[in-house]
Amino acid sequence: MASGDEFSPYCWQAPTASEMSMKQSLKWSIDAIDLLSFLHGSLVKTIEAWDRFRDTGGPIEYFEDPDPDTSREFSRLIASIRRIFDELREHERELMEMKRCCTNHAKAVGGSDLSVI
Numbered sequence: 001m002a003s004g005d006e007f008s009p010y011c012w013q014a015p016t017a018s019e020m021s022m023k024q025s026l027k028w029s030i031d032a033i034d035l036l037s038f039l040h041g042s043l044v045k046t047i048e049a050w051d052r053f054r055d056t057g058g059p060i061e062y063f064e065d066p067d068p069d070t071s072r073e074f075s076r077l078i079a080s081i082r083r084i085f086d087e088l089r090e091h092e093r094e095l096m097e098m099k100r101c102c103t104n105h106a107k108a109v110g111g112s113d114l115s116v117i
Helices: 022-054 059-063 068-110
Strands: none
Touching (some): 022 068
16 A cells, blocks of 8 residues: 555555455456546536536525525525535545545556556
8 A cells, every 4th residue: 555545544445455366456446446436526516516506696696585584594505505515525525535545556456557547
């Protein structure tokens, strides 16, 4: 494992060479990288869509209401949605860290000249 990986909570999940053959270990890592890349791309698109929606002058302003009661409820709901997207941003960072660990594992198993990664 590359220096620093032993402190990541995600790197321990990659199988070791002693648990499976080098070829199987490399395939596992590449499959994990592919899945993590797909999940990351989907999550980034969702976060970007929310960012565009909530931007000043964006579609979110369509839902604003001059009624104080409705406005308070709307603000409460938007705050809740923002917290959810803050969590999604953290998950996005975690996916990138997992991908980095899998990439380091694949390079350690398959050598540093991996054109597939």
